[in-house]
Amino acid sequence: MQFTPGTHVLLDLYAAQFLDDLDVVRRALLTAAHVVNATVLEHKFHVFDEGGGITGIVLLKESHISIHTWPETSFAAVDIFLCGGLSPDPAITVIEAAFQASHSEISKIRRGRNDQ
Template sequence: MSEIETIGFHYVVEAAGCDPEILGNADRIREIFLEAAKVGNMEVKSSYFFKFSPTGVSGVVIVAESHISVHTWPEKGYAALDVYTCGTKAEPEKAVDYILEKFRAKYAHVSEIKRGIEEDDDTFTHMIMTWEESLRKNGNGKG
């Protein structure tokens, strides 16, 4: 079976059991995302993060390949992550793994969307693959 050609990869991640202190800290999330872009071989162009009152952060890192974004709910230990890249240079799955590790997520539901699959009639479609991961046992990464 041949590999499907795609313009981009879009990862939509539901991260649970995350460290609430990290999820409430816009500066720390910015640091994590900027490093995640490096880990994922992406070229950072800009970033913006906003801390809500009383809690929560929304933010985005614009990369040459597209973006990394987040919305957090520290009181629930939950983060909604979005990593989208175009081209062949970036490694978005490495960025996702890095963010989940730094957020100390215990669980992740991940959807990988292959976007920009060209059809014969000059239209485009996408394909979705979804999986779940238990990331840390007993809350510390050890069995």
């Protein structure tokens, strides 16, 4: 297997909507995986007590997309880690649109540089 570095995105969503709606959360992450042409291996989501938010992960052949939501503060933290030369940008667009956040903060980190 050839080593291909990846990009790890930390996406913080503020004043976001639908953070306690399992169908929206699941569809957003699976659609995000689809639009970047990632291979979904499995997915798991957990809904906390009434209004307590959702945590979920989509395990990819190319790494993962995960989310933790806090509906009580309208905040969500999303990780998108893709390797194999896939760009996370289309996934970011899908997730931002799904949750209709008033604004977001994006940090991109290049992982596994080959120059060492």
